[in-house]
Amino acid sequence: MRGRPGLYKSPAQLRLMVAPxxxxxxxxxxxxxAVRAGVTTLELDAIAEATIRxxxxxxxxxxxxxxxxxLCTSVNDEVVHGVPGGRVLAPxxxxxxxxxxxxxxxxxxxxxxxxxPDPSRVDLVARRRALSDATEHALWAGIAALATARRLxxxxxxxxxxxxxxxxxGILEDYVGHGIGRSMHEEPxxxxxxxxxxxxxxxxxxxxxxxxxxxxxxIQTHVRGxxxxxxxxDGLDAAHWEHSIAVHADxxxxxxxxxxxxxxxxxxxxxxxxxx
Ligand code: MG
Numbered sequence: 001m002r003g004r005p006g007l008y009k010s011p012a013q014l015r016l017m018v019a020p021x022x023x024x025x026x027x028x029x030x031x032x033x034a035v036r037a038g039v040t041t042l043e044l045d046a047i048a049e050a051t052i053r054x055x056x057x058x059x060x061x062x063x064x065x066x067x068x069x070x071l072c073t074s075v076n077d078e079v080v081h082g083v084p085g086g087r088v089l090a091p092x093x094x095x096x097x098x099x100x101x102x103x104x105x106x107x108x109x110x111x112x113x114x115x116x117p118d119p120s121r122v123d124l125v126a127r128r129r130a131l132s133d134a135t136e137h138a139l140w141a142g143i144a145a146l147a148t149a150r151r152l153x154x155x156x157x158x159x160x161x162x163x164x165x166x167x168x169x170g171i172l173e174d175y176v177g178h179g180i181g182r183s184m185h186e187e188p189x190x191x192x193x194x195x196x197x198x199x200x201x202x203x204x205x206x207x208x209x210x211x212x213x214x215x216x217x218x219i220q221t222h223v224r225g226x227x228x229x230x231x232x233x234d235g236l237d238a239a240h241w242e243h244s245i246a247v248h249a250d251x252x253x254x255x256x257x258x259x260x261x262x263x264x265x266x267x268x269x270x271x272x273x274x275x276x
Contacts, residue, residue, distance in 0.1 A: 007188060008205030009181060014246050014275045016106045017181070017207060021244055021255025023057040023101040024108030029258075031071070031099070035114045037091045041073035045084035048099050057101035060109075060184050067228070072098040072111075074229065079213050079221055079238035080111075080175060081228045091118035094128040096240040100184055107184045109209045110256035111242035112136075127216075128237055134166035135214040135239040136264075142192070142210045143245055143261060144268035146202060147252045153199035156191035159212050170219035172238075175230065177211045180244050204249045211242030248275055 009017070027048040034047050049070040052059050059070035067083075074082035074096045075089070082096075089095060098111035113132040118125050138159045145158035163169050177190030188200050192212045200206070217236035224231055232238055244255045251273030254261030260272040 020103040020108035041084040138162035151198035170215040172213035
């Protein structure tokens with residue numbers, strides 16, 4: 001896989017990935033503003049779809065065979081791929097929201113985790129926020145590593161170390177990040193943990209979705225009867241954060257962050273550079 005030409009986009013192709021990244025970011029910002037106790041996950045899905053379509057995009061998760069929603073919404077012990085529906089978010093819930101948009105044939109993919117406030121359960125909320133913060137921190141550590149890495153699998157080591165620095169958590173191994181471009185899921189795999197082998201070269205044209213999935217306990221999961229929802233076997237909480245990132249001649253740019261990742265990367269001493 002090292003250096004295989006198909007893994008690397010041209011500068012013109014990278015430019016085409018800016019718009020779907022920003023539309024994806026806008027859909028998550030709209031959902032973030034709407035998350036509260038009492039809202040259903042299907043209502044959040046409608047908000048994300050309206051945001052993407054208003055920008056001229058297409059919800060790309062709908063292109064997955066058999067899937068008919070804009071978002072995946074995964075609550076509490078659900079890790080990823082939760083299907084929006086009538087579930088009402090309750091105070092204290094930890095919900096991960098994954099969204100993606102296609103625009104003019106190119107794709108964006110990103111996820112965030114939110115803890116619904118619950119003043120009556122301060123400890124629970126703090127515990128869940130710590131899990132989400134550890135996962136988000138690990139995402140940014142992985143993105144920062146991409147900025148300086150020579151080979152892609154350096155990212156997994158950075159994510160693993162970042163998660164471990166925050167406590168006793170599990171990193172899912174059944175699901176990993178991926179390349180992204182004309183398709184939402186492309187080669188190469190992007191591991192969230194140390195693996196044998198260095199992986200492909202990190203060089204201009206590489207575009208990857210980095211997406212650590214972190215649990216409060218075991219990493220064993222199962223798929224629920226709906227055929228989609230991935231949940232922890234031990235019933236403990238999970239969090240998921242994701243961005244799509246372009247490597248180009250002058251640096252990296254987080255396509256699914258409005259600021260290109262400037263805020264998230266600042267503590268790592270990395271300054272993202274816009275795709276030109
Ligand atoms: Mg993804």
